[in-house]
Amino acid sequence: QITLKESGPTLVKPTQTLTLTCAFSGFSLNISGGGVGWIRQPPGKALEWLALISWDDDKRYSPSLRNRLTITKDTSKNQVVLSMTNMDPLDTATYYCAHSLESRGILTGYYSTSNWFDPWGQGTLVTVSS
């Protein structure tokens, strides 16, 4: 059974750096095909994809937040860490980490790969306020 749990501060001040940890069990980031992603959701708003790290240390970031995000993994501790710099009240959201799987197939004649998420952690609400 795969489980993930997010941890970190619930309150940060504007301009500070947010550091969130995702502790997981039931899979290993040493094994081909696995990964962990981060997604956030401002109160009452839609989900937003933030970042993804794969078993081979491939890292992908949201284009709009790329300059502020860093994702790393510690395979010995089964943890993934997301850092976001220069926090703003607009960054107030529930932050989720999730196990990432890879899909591969031929779609309309093209070889396609996609990373998707299942399952997700319970999420952690981070409020940005002075």
Next chain:
Amino acid sequence: SYELTQPPSVSVSPGQTARIACSGDALPKKYAYWYQQKSGQAPVVVIYEDNKRPSGIPERFSGSGSGTTATLTITGAQVEDEGDYYCYSTDSSGKGVFGGGTKLTVL
């Protein structure tokens, strides 16, 4: 940047069929996924790789695609199916994208 477009809301009576569409230019070449999110809970995948249903998801949930549109269909919607539904896919560089979400009301 790549976008997925969904209707903000869909409303059906219990037992009716609910359909939620998701449009995106890359969908012919990329898989679509559907997530259900109930109030105060983390999202759960109900359809993956366009039309596959995970174990434990009721058979009334199905997915399909045609061109640049993916569709989630709930045949015989139940009150417990109420919630927000998000389509998800990836862009050409492998970055994920969520649609804006659709609030499903069953009453």
